[in-house]
Amino acid sequence: MLEEKVLQTIKKFDMLSFNDRVLIGISGGPDSVTLLNVLLSFKKRYNLSFFIAHLDHMLRGKESDEDVNFVKNLAQELGLPCEVKSYNLTKIARKEHLTLEETARKYRYKFYLETAKKFNTNKIALGHNADDQVETVLMRFLRGSGLEGLMGIPPVRGKIIRPLIECSRAEIEEYCKENKIGYRVDSSNKEVVYFRNKIRLELLPLLSKGYNKNIKDTMLRLRSIISEVSAYLNQETELLFKEVARRESPEMVIIDLKKFTSLPLALKRRIIRKSIEVIKGNLHSISFRHNNEILKLTEYQLGEKEIYLPDNLRAKKIYNKIMIYKKRISKDQTEEIPTPWEYDILIPGETEIKSLGIKVEIIILDSADIKSSLYFTRKKPKGKFLEFIDYNKVKPPLKLRNRRSGDKFYPLKMKGLKKVKDFFIDNKIPKSYRDLIPILVDNEDQIIWIMGMRLDDRVKIKSDTKKALCVKTKIKNAFLQGYF
Known part of the structure; x- marks a missing residue:
């Protein structure tokens, strides 16, 4: 039974606790309505309170409007509070110079977090499934992601939970059929103009037919192995970071090269990533090339050298230290000081x-x-x-x-x-x-x-x-x- 499989996932990743207030993201598709129905079956078990959120992307005209009405009616039938918001994603994407997919993701999560705050919920449940996981891993592989990217979609990230992450799309559709659950079909899912859709509609069928009929299971197993390796490396990185680096200020980390140079290359890369993440708050815009540039900087032998990184970051080699910092520190602390003083x-x-x-x-x-x-x-x-x-x-x-x-x-x-x-x-x-x-x-x-x-x-x-x-x-x- 699908409910039992989802329950095992919830327990495995410790997704729910007694008295949780859960915001459920509902698009109207089979994944999200299945998520809603399955979580409702656990209401008494966990004494859960539910709230519904729907974001209208304003991309499909009348179809989008019908999605909104479907979700509103569903919430009304179940007597659940519902928040609906519309974003003109095409206009926003053009303004912010992002792809439509990037814009949709950014504003979808923004909406969920704002709505969770409004309803005072401590969990946000989303309907990603095992097929989404496979597609994500393949997408990131083709884009050249490292281990973190190949870990795919995390089952739990902060207050976000994904109870269907180990269920296949076929299992979800069968569940809807058996339980006579109505849902909306997004016609844009059949358009190969989107990268994810190309993976789903063209690449995966090709791989399954001509190379490995169990390609989805293979990809999920690979993701699981990568997750285990990455978790170990992250643990080692946390311990080593305290030994080889120090945070001089909120906007500067200093790496001791005497200790750093003897580390294995994989851990060196992670120490660099960790240093940047500590200062920047994320790793957006930081690529493998930037990591390589800093590694080369650690081997530079002639005095001082500085390199420029995205988002006003700098990395500077000074004797036996690498300093990674925000540009404005350099300006405030050195460039504006008169010489002589x-x-x-x-x-x-x-x-x-x-x-x-x-x-x-x-x-x-x-x-x-x-x-x-x-x-x-x-x-x-x-x-x-x-x-x-x-x-x-x-x-x-x-x-x-x-x-x-x-x-x-x-x-x-x-x-x-x-x-x-x-x-x-x-x-x-x-x-x-x-x-x-x-x-x-x-x-x-x-x-x-x-x-x-x-x-x-x-x-x-x-x-x-x-x-x-x-x-x-x-x-x-x-x-x-x-x-x-």
Whole structure:
């Protein structure tokens, strides 16, 4: 019995729970009316509440109007709330530069989610069947999809459930015949102008007749195997992503190439996809070619290199890191910062430089306070730094600036004078970031501290220090945080 088969699918994928409120998408065709009737048979079992939704695509004139009336009458006969909405998909598709199929899918799901919210339903039941699954897998194969695409239509995705996904179209039509259930026939399903219809009406019959009479079962078995493999790889990717990548901000992910390069290629690709999805929210417009470009970028050996991705994304190789981020971060954090820059710093007091995402607080300590204060670690949580400076070895007022040509200083715990340029190179600071690094200097332009990196040896605290400056710094700039 079809009801028993559907019940097993519901249990297998945990589709329904007691007291669920279910919105059922009804087109009027055999799949959706069968879905409605089968779910009604489970009403008492799960104590379900039902609501009906119908979207008029306005594509078939009088036929579309008759579909609307059919669904409205069906809802009225059953005493179920019904929401009907019309979209001129032809006009929308032209305006949004989408295919008619893409437009129909986009606005259909938009309508279902809006209606689910209106009726406060926690499930949306749709009538996709096993034949739809086969057609989808074949379509995606022909379009060059990866494993995720070849998984086909998910039985459950969020609040969307598909109870008929393991039932064939023939079983559904037989169910309607046995139970004398009336339904509408969409005449456009016989038109081979649509890709899916070509698959259904031409390719599948050809494959079944000339190559494999069990092609549908073969495709479903392939989909099942791919789903199992993909689920395992997704699990591995989630674990590895935490080890080799970190999310610096909502719009930037940094991949550690030291850990990334030793991974198998399949997992490298998935780490890249995961990074993009974390930033972008989806993988729309991201193709196999883009993935390949980022992989090539990871192997680039000469300094820095950046590539452009769809939807204002960028991928940048800097030494042993790959940064994937949105373009506007780069603009806000680097391109709009003037070069050179310089700001006066209050002593004592707090100075905030919003354009740089830096806040500096300076406190003056006497000899009695210095010893107890030195118990604090100089490096605080990410983006926060604490340093102590001998007050009598600097000449106020102090300034915060970026590097200048010819800058030199005496790095703490190092011998002799060193060029700031060489210091940055030794510490693998990307060339494009060097003008962002804040440098604290005194009135004679003597370097006191390259913030977050190294104090000048000449201003360090000693046993005979009588007066000190306690400098607390907070750096919000996401680009810089990755290097401190």
